[in-house]
Amino acid sequence: MLLKSIRFFVVLALSTLHLTAFSSEPLGTPDRDDIEYPDDEPNSPEEIELGRTLYFDTRLSNNGSQSCATCHNPDLGFGDGMALGLGAEKNQLGRNTPHLYNLAWNVTFMWDGRKATLEEQALGPIEAGVEMNMPLDKLIERLNGIKYYVDQFKAVYDEPITKAGIGRAIAAFERTIIVDDTPFDRYMAGDKAAMIPAAVRGMKLFEGKANCIACHDGPNFTDNSFHNIGLKSTDIGRYEHQKSPELNRAFKTPGLRNVVLTAPYMHDGSEPSLESVIRFYNRGGDVKKGISKNIKPLNLTENEIFDLLAFLGALTQHLDIKRPELPK
Numbered sequence: 001m002l003l004k005s006i007r008f009f010v011v012l013a014l015s016t017l018h019l020t021a022f023s024s025e026p027l028g029t030p031d032r033d034d035i036e037y038p039d040d041e042p043n044s045p046e047e048i049e050l051g052r053t054l055y056f057d058t059r060l061s062n063n064g065s066q067s068c069a070t071c072h073n074p075d076l077g078f079g080d081g082m083a084l085g086l087g088a089e090k091n092q093l094g095r096n097t098p099h100l101y102n103l104a105w106n107v108t109f110m111w112d113g114r115k116a117t118l119e120e121q122a123l124g125p126i127e128a129g130v131e132m133n134m135p136l137d138k139l140i141e142r143l144n145g146i147k148y149y150v151d152q153f154k155a156v157y158d159e160p161i162t163k164a165g166i167g168r169a170i171a172a173f174e175r176t177i178i179v180d181d182t183p184f185d186r187y188m189a190g191d192k193a194a195m196i197p198a199a200v201r202g203m204k205l206f207e208g209k210a211n212c213i214a215c216h217d218g219p220n221f222t223d224n225s226f227h228n229i230g231l232k233s234t235d236i237g238r239y240e241h242q243k244s245p246e247l248n249r250a251f252k253t254p255g256l257r258n259v260v261l262t263a264p265y266m267h268d269g270s271e272p273s274l275e276s277v278i279r280f281y282n283r284g285g286d287v288k289k290g291i292s293k294n295i296k297p298l299n300l301t302e303n304e305i306f307d308l309l310a311f312l313g314a315l316t317q318h319l320d321i322k323r324p325e326l327p328k
């Protein structure tokens with residue numbers, strides 16, 4: 001009897017743990033105090049400005065045709081408007097260019113999560129032959145020929161231009177791309193008129209019948225995890241880096257802030273609009289083999305589809321990103 005009741009409590013405790021581990025984080029507004037900075041303090045305005053200049057400078061690509069902003073264009077929701085990206089030599093990339101909103105809180109980067117920090121990520125596209133095709137040693141040499149960069153690296157890092165410094169400065173700028181004052185945020189702060197009724201209904205669906213919150217949870221609408229949602233693409237995704245069967249064709253859950261601006265959608269750019277994304281989820285995905293247990297037909301009515309759409313629209317905030325004048 002005693003043994004039996006001990007077992008009961010162990011099972012109870014374990015199932016509670018299980019529930020906490022898998023329950024969703026509530027939606028809300030991200031807290032800027034929760035951002036983790038490499039030096040445990042916010043980047044200085046000078047470092048951010050240096051990073052912003054590098055981000056928009058086409059001299060970071062070997063043939064001078066591409067900056068980070070060519071693909072992650074602030075006027076196109078930090079994407080490029082294309083299903084699949086195009087490199088500096090006009091070659092087609094294998095995946096869709098993701099947006100860069102609220103990555104300050106993100107803990108895993110790229111569609112397959114192969115990068116762990118913004119600093120580490122930033123050097124990748126510069127060097128990649130299919131992207132900017134620029135050896136970093138050659139870039140340092142080139143930047144050393146531009147007085148602004150020599151002076152600013154010295155002022156900010158108290159050292160000459162280094163690879164690590166380039167990554168740090170660009171990451172500092174990226175951390176400032178923050179969406180946290182949308183109609184949704186104002187609604188959550190108590191202004192019940194901030195969202196139209198359709199969006200309020202859409203939010204209930206998002207957290208309820210449509211169960212989007214199973215993966216798009218927390219203040220940034222992402223669980224920072226990987227799922228196979230049943231797209232037709234044969235890209236193996238996360239499985240390339242982590243050989244668990246459920247990670248075959250699984251990709252990182254993208255955050256949904258400013259999502260209306262970032263079309264087309266998905267790692268393969270296969271969904272042209274948010275309406276088509278919602279219809280895709282409503283039919284329970286396309287390829288059922290290996291699909292996440294949280295993707296099933298939703299039986300949403302036409303009105304409910306447009307309510308969800310209205311809610312995604314309420315996650316929008318215009319950011320005024322200034323393009324710097326590039327130093328000679």
Ligand code: HEC
Nearest residue numbers: 068071085086087095096097098109110111112122125131
């Ligand atoms: C040729 C187009 C192109 C250029 C130029 C480019 N990127 Fe990207 N970027 C992409 C694509 C495509 C991906 C997704 C690749 C993948 O996941 O396999 C990506 C992914 C990223 C991510 C990860 C986002 C996330 O949600 O995990 C960041 C951050 C990023 N790029 C920043 C930059 C920076 C900084 C630069 C300039 C140094 C840059 N990119 C240049 C196309 C580009």
Ligand code: HEC
Nearest residue numbers: 210212214215227251252253254265266267277281292294
């Ligand atoms: C099982 C987890 C899961 C559920 C449930 C889920 N999503 Fe997703 N969502 C993802 C993943 C993972 C991706 C990226 C998939 C890919 O590209 O392969 C994604 C992509 C998206 C995108 C594209 C974003 C972009 O930047 O390309 C939108 C929009 C979206 N989901 C909205 C929704 C909505 C609305 C619901 C509810 C009807 C929902 N999701 C339910 C995991 C999920």
